[in-house]
Amino acid sequence: MLELHLNFCNLVEIPDAIGNLHFLEILNLMGNNFSTLPSLKELSKLQLLNLKDCRQLKYLPNLPSRTDLSSKRSLPESFSSKKDPWAFERFYDYMEAGLNTFGCPELIELERCTSTALSWTLQILLQVHYQYILPSLWNIPFPSIISSIIGGSEIPSWFNNHREGMGSIITIDESPLMHKGNNCIALACCVVFGPPASRRKAPPIIHSLNHVSVPFLCAEDRITEDHLWWFYVTSGSHIWSTKYENLKLQFHIIRESDIESWSFHGKKYGYRWVYEKDLEESNLTMICSR
Template sequence: MDLSNSKYLIETPDFSGIPKLERLDLSGCTSLTKVHPLIGLLENLVFLSLRNCRNLIDIYFGKESSLRSLKVMHLSGCTKLEITPDFKSAAYLEYLDIDGCISLSSVDDSIGALSKLTFLSLRDCKNLVSMPNTINIMTSLQTLDLRGCLKLTNLPLGHTFISSSDLKLLIFLDLSFCNLLEVPDAIRMLRCLERLNLQGNNFVSIPYDSISWLHRLAYLNLSYCHNLEDLPELPVGVASSAGKYFKIVAGSRDQRSGLYIFDCPKVAQNFPNIETPYKYSLGWLVRLIEEPNHFRCGFDIVIPWSWGADQFPLDNYRVFGGGPVIMVNKFIEVDNWIGFVFSVLFEVNKHPEVSSSSHCSFSRSSQHPFYLSFESEFTEEYFDMALNLEVDTIDRSTHLWIIYISRQHCHFVKSGAHIAFKGHPHVKIIKWGISSIYREDIDDLKMMQQEQPFPHNRNDVNFDYVEKRSYKESNSCSEPKIQIPYNWLVTDEDEAENINAKAKGKALSYAGL
């Protein structure tokens, strides 16, 4: 039954006359204040959406409710919802979306009864103060999103929140912008975790070895943690079973893997020497390259840099100062070549000069404030920075951005594309470099981590400098080109993986049809 956008519906009807109802869509019923309690008797109901019912205060399923078929419940955008329903009668729920319920302060303890739940999101529930301890028995949960829960300053710590047998299937955990004062030490027990977002929190440190246990971790974001003083130990070794996130989440191929430590001023101040940040990032670089299941197409790393441009640590790179445009004119693709690494030293300046030669090739139509560009006559492939460079950043803060692109997506070695880093005027490009990567380089990179020099300075790529005005003298600042992401090439394997992930998502979205 589709009653969506019935703007004058104040109370739902008595559903007792249609006991076999499987799908009920009440989304957008902005005047709805009450759901009839007999809804709890709909034993065949599979899908229930109350999305954007802005005047709904509570939901009561009745004393004798039995929603044993219910798999999907949408409550997002119910801005006046103060309490969640009693979930015990909906024990087979698999997907629960409570995003943007800004009046919600707590979640009913009965949520622990949802042993089949795989997806739970309370994103932007800005007045949510606590999560119940019962969350620790939700053993099927794969995604937990609490981003933007500004008053959730602490989570239940230790084994009341996470234990070796609890949340054992969790793959995605987003605790960003929650004002957290502590990171649960027991986070180390989430051995299946692949994506962990902790950006924008207030903790001073992370339990040193808690992250190192997470061998499947491919995404770690610590950006905008202004009080963070020290970095945690990163995982080492290879987890062959990684990459499940890409297999179960539709569109996940476009979600970048990486390590992000941006705008963490105290971390930069506490680096003991210049080798520390670079070797820290090398560990992540090597681990992901060794196990391609960790990423799709490529990944990147952003770390703070407190030293001058003259100490740019890339002896094995071809290095270019400022913002030149180059083109590969010769490169031999041998069997053991696996990809390219780009590194750029950049500075964020809130008050840039009006004119800067390093930005003249930046397209005004671009939605990306900073990106690596591969520009051809009619198109521009881009690898953009997946961070907001304008949120509370320290003026004139300098960072190192490292990008790895796998072999099959290095179209530029044949296309003659013009390669450059481009950015808004507040992004100053200081110096950048490029290096090809071969299988044998993995051991060499490991030696660099152990303070041994890179054994050779390979010169296998020939470049030409390109004039900024090219392609029939067209100015890219005034004639924007078609922009496509660097990962536009989709292999048969990628397509099959994406189709399977979409099928799983649609099975829930269309439940009851």
């Protein structure tokens, strides 16, 4: 079994046997009522864990220390949303790696949860750095989207450049061209976002900017608490070829129902240029133990 989707099944307990599904790559438990999960440490191929709207969840499970990205899933020929309204979501499931705990208000020990999730996604980034390429003509790293969403309002200190206030646009003070090479493999960004001041659609897209969409959050009226969202832009991304002195990114929330963009209130952000040495096993262990 490569994928398991048990979203909105009113589950109050997940059996320990789920930790024995060693080929599982995607685990979607969105919208259930359990408070804990068994250890997932042995799921070495797990790359996407969706716990969104598990409103009774109190603790994150143990996650794999190393992820094998040699996927056996095939890339569907078409993700046309006109033919299939859920095609867009499955496309992101295929392309995405990370953890989503949006809408889990009972999570405790948020600092520990954040450190665990950060360490897990960083080691996935390390595997992507080893150039797992999609089995298609696209010739892009797999997965191409690595991100996590978790409750909280404090940016981890690992992101060593912190800025206050951003709206929907953040500015990276240095051009990626300055870091290309020198064993720099990604730009890591972390945004604190909360309820918008008013209900409104996203501002017009500024085509001269680069754009990133927060994955699979519903309309803005669902955002009632602060959350952290971090993501990695790998060195293979087109933004690394920007010639501007600094880099600007514009953000949107995407509605599941109609792929419509909505604005959100970004309170602050942090970023870090990620080098190979940051992904050494000892450094990942230090992050997880904080």
